[in-house]
Amino acid sequence: MRRWLYTFAGGGLAMVIAGAVAALTHQPWLFPSLGPAVMLHVEKPDAPESSPRNTVIGHAVALLTGYGFLLLCGLADNRSVLQEGVGVARIVAAAGSLAITATVLLFLRASHPPAGATTLIVSLGLLHTPTQLVIAMAGVLLVTVVDWLFNRATGRPMPVWSAPAQLRQEAHRG
Incomplete structure (x- = not known):
């Protein structure tokens, strides 16, 4: 199968499944930063940044950090940035959550760039x-499992949990 076809089929499948669950439950199983994770x-x-380990740790850290900054900045009960606009507290929440998320993931050797979007989604109040x-x-867990199963079924290498040590070391040096 050609690479573009894998990307089309795997990406579409994960989004359709997450979207179907979201539609059935009326809950946010589908949100913007799933797109880059699936890609x-x-x-x-x-x-390494695509591994289930980095995906799960990355989004978990992002969700917790984003929510922590909502609380720290007194924004947990506010409307989203789309409704109330940008103020100093929202800038602090966004900048702080992104900086902390990136730093923690660096220390954990669990880089997953889509987590940067997740922490902003939370600190900006879109999920709160x-x-x-x-x-x-x-x-996150759902699309990771769907993508893992898709990759395995199509013969593409995706680790069960984390990338081989050599690849992790190379990614950390970069």
Whole structure:
């Protein structure tokens, strides 16, 4: 199968499944930063940043950090940035959550760039309740499993949990 066909089929399949679950449950199983995560999974399934380990740790750290900054900045009960605009507290929440997420993931050797979008989605108030965050994490797990199964079924290498040590070391040096 050609690379573009893998990308089309795998990406579409993961989004359709997450979207169907979201439609059936009326919950945020489908949110913007799943797109780049899925793209990594289907375009570069053997890259460290695409591994299930980095995906799960990355989004978990992002969700927790984004919510922590919502609380720290007194924004947990506010409307989203789209409704109330940008103020100093929102800038602090966005900048702080992104900086902390990136730094923690660096220390954990769990780089996953889509997590940067996830932490902003939370710190900007687009997802802001604990229930929404748990469901978002379930969406991450769902698309990761779907992509892993898709890659395995089509003979593409995606690790069960983490990339081989050599690839992780090379990615960390970069």
